[in-house]
Amino acid sequence: MSQSGTPVKPSRSEFLQVRGLRYHVRHWGNPDAPLLFMLHGWMDVSASFQFMVDAMQGDWHVVAPDWRGFGLTERTHSDSYWFPDYLADLEAVIEHYAGDAAIDLVGHSMGGNVATLYAGVRPQRIRRLVNLEGLGLPSAKPEQAPGRFAQWMDEVKNRPLMRGYDTLDEVAARLQKNNARLSDERAAFLSQHWAAKDEAGLWQILGDPAHKQVSPILYRVDEMTACWSRITAPVLWIEAKDSDIWRFFGQHALMREEIDRRIAFIPKAQVEFIGDAGHMLHHDQPERLAQMIESFLAQPA
Numbered sequence: 001m002s003q004s005g006t007p008v009k010p011s012r013s014e015f016l017q018v019r020g021l022r023y024h025v026r027h028w029g030n031p032d033a034p035l036l037f038m039l040h041g042w043m044d045v046s047a048s049f050q051f052m053v054d055a056m057q058g059d060w061h062v063v064a065p066d067w068r069g070f071g072l073t074e075r076t077h078s079d080s081y082w083f084p085d086y087l088a089d090l091e092a093v094i095e096h097y098a099g100d101a102a103i104d105l106v107g108h109s110m111g112g113n114v115a116t117l118y119a120g121v122r123p124q125r126i127r128r129l130v131n132l133e134g135l136g137l138p139s140a141k142p143e144q145a146p147g148r149f150a151q152w153m154d155e156v157k158n159r160p161l162m163r164g165y166d167t168l169d170e171v172a173a174r175l176q177k178n179n180a181r182l183s184d185e186r187a188a189f190l191s192q193h194w195a196a197k198d199e200a201g202l203w204q205i206l207g208d209p210a211h212k213q214v215s216p217i218l219y220r221v222d223e224m225t226a227c228w229s230r231i232t233a234p235v236l237w238i239e240a241k242d243s244d245i246w247r248f249f250g251q252h253a254l255m256r257e258e259i260d261r262r263i264a265f266i267p268k269a270q271v272e273f274i275g276d277a278g279h280m281l282h283h284d285q286p287e288r289l290a291q292m293i294e295s296f297l298a299q300p301a
Helices: 046-055 083-098 110-121 142-157 168-178 184-194 221-228 245-252 256-263 286-297
Strands: 012-018 021-028 035-039 061-065 103-108 126-132 195-197 203-205 235-240 269-274
Touching: 012 083, 021 046, 021 083, 035 083, 035 110, 046 061, 046 184, 046 286, 061 083, 083 110, 103 110, 110 126, 110 221, 126 286, 168 184, 168 203, 184 195, 221 256, 235 286, 269 286
Parallel strands: 035 061, 035 103, 103 126, 126 235, 235 269
Antiparallel strands: 012 021, 021 061, 195 203
């Protein structure tokens, strides 16, 4: 991104019908160049990868969808979002652009979780995989089920709301509150893609509030690692040294030992760390991250 906040590599938008929803897909680069798919995280959008794409040196056709209920992709017509839907949505997008060919796939946070699960469920579809802090969640216990179902039903009846903002500057300030490393120029760019004006003139975050509802389905780490163990592609696992993702795990925060235990299920994993970066490492260190990803993708099979 230039000093003025203008993207070095402009993106273009396309809309597809994906499993009954109008899906927004963002593209960068030459359509005839090698495909590279990028998957954003929770409460984020595809434009979030702009800084990293700008820093990439190779000739790539980057394809980055907005997940259902995020960005410019249509919201669901039900009360909730189910994680397996992301897998099926991803497969539909991959088949549309790549047919049966094995692809290179990058996923951040929730997108990293989807990408890594998909790589184990459809190992033949992935050539190389990059996981950016897609750690999964703490494992739930069966005795949590009654309370979780009750909480979910309560939240369905009283759906969460998200506040609106008077100006884009306020949206940018909200982004910088989440990430103090985010420059004014980058925050201003992201705010234009992270929010849109409603009929009342307020800027609303482009994320369905239903994403904030608790899931009634308990998270089972053993099922996740069973999928990870079937991955045949080389995997580059990248974490930020100053990540604050732990705050989402409460008192059951994942410890280093548990993260390493999970990574050990991936047959061919290369683990790297990026300094002076938090969970939004593609915003904090896009140049370093782009270099690491391109070096990994260029390795011989």
